[in-house]
Amino acid sequence: MPKYVRLISLLMVCSLWSMPKAANAQALIPHTLQLDAAKLEKQGLSLAQEAAQLAQFQQVELALPRARLATQLAPKNDKVWLLLGGLQLQTKEFDAAIASLKKAQSINPKNGDILFALGSANFRQQKYQDAAVNYQDGLKLKPNDPEGLFDLGNAYYLLGRLPDAIAQYNQAVSQDKKFWPALNNIGLINYEQGDIPEAIKRWQSAVTLDKQAAEPLLALGVALYTKGDRQQGLTLGEAALRIDQRYGNLDFLKENLWGDRLLSDTKKFLELPRIQAALQQRENSSSSPKQQPTQ
Secondary structure, three states: OOOOOOOOOOOHHHHHHOOOOHHHHOOOOOHHHHHHHHHHHHHHHHHHHHHHHHHHOOOHHHHHHHHHHHHHHOOOOHHHHHHHHHHHHHOOOHHHHHHHHHHHHHHOOOOHHHHHHHHHHHHHOOOHHHHHHHHHHHHHHOOOOHHHHHHHHHHHHHOOOHHHHHHHHHHHHHHOOOOHHHHHHHHHHHHHOOOHHHHHHHHHHHHHHOOOOHHHHHHHHHHHHHHOOHHHHHHHHHHHHHHOHHHHOHHHHHHOOOOHHHHHHHHHHHOOHHHHHHHHHHHHHHHOOOOOOOO
């Protein structure tokens, strides 16, 4: 499963509007300065909302300057700093991201999402022990957060603590029955441990939950093909690559925690003529000019 940066659950931007109204400021002295401060904060929160909306559409470069200005206009809002830190993680500005997140934490130490974002910063720098500590601390504040449990499972996975990783993944599923990424990653561990039937079972469950989930679909195709069910394996592999061609790249799979055994089998699978044809067809489709819709 792609190790997404939780871009601020992020459109908890709705909660950005829990700010004092101008009417409250008018009762304070000096009257004009307080009113101006309230207006500036309101503008900052509006910019933060714009930045979060742009981030939803992968317009991170456009979102960043808005988020930076938002922190100047609403410097005491932890969610605005959290938004900026999340965007900086997206652009791999790790030092700046950590500084923004630490600022958010100084404003609101009880915000578990900040700790999860700090965990993501450390995780992406391969500081897995530090990331695990961040996730553990975040889960103390939000103990039933399935994404936090999943993130901690990933950190344990890369620390070689496989039983602990599986326990966290199972707990994530117990909190959200439809959280297929955790099932997917249990399958990854099962496959590396040689328990192919159990891996297949996990990936089948993940695909049942989300038929457009390319990762478990491809893993299932590889496993079935390797096991001897070649026709079904090829069909599933083609379907996965039609959904997301990135899964035809071994480096991308390795980034997503695919282990050596599965990568070796996948390499052979991707070299098959039918799979190569599916990749080529997808590439040609992506590069062909799009027809403009008629008005």
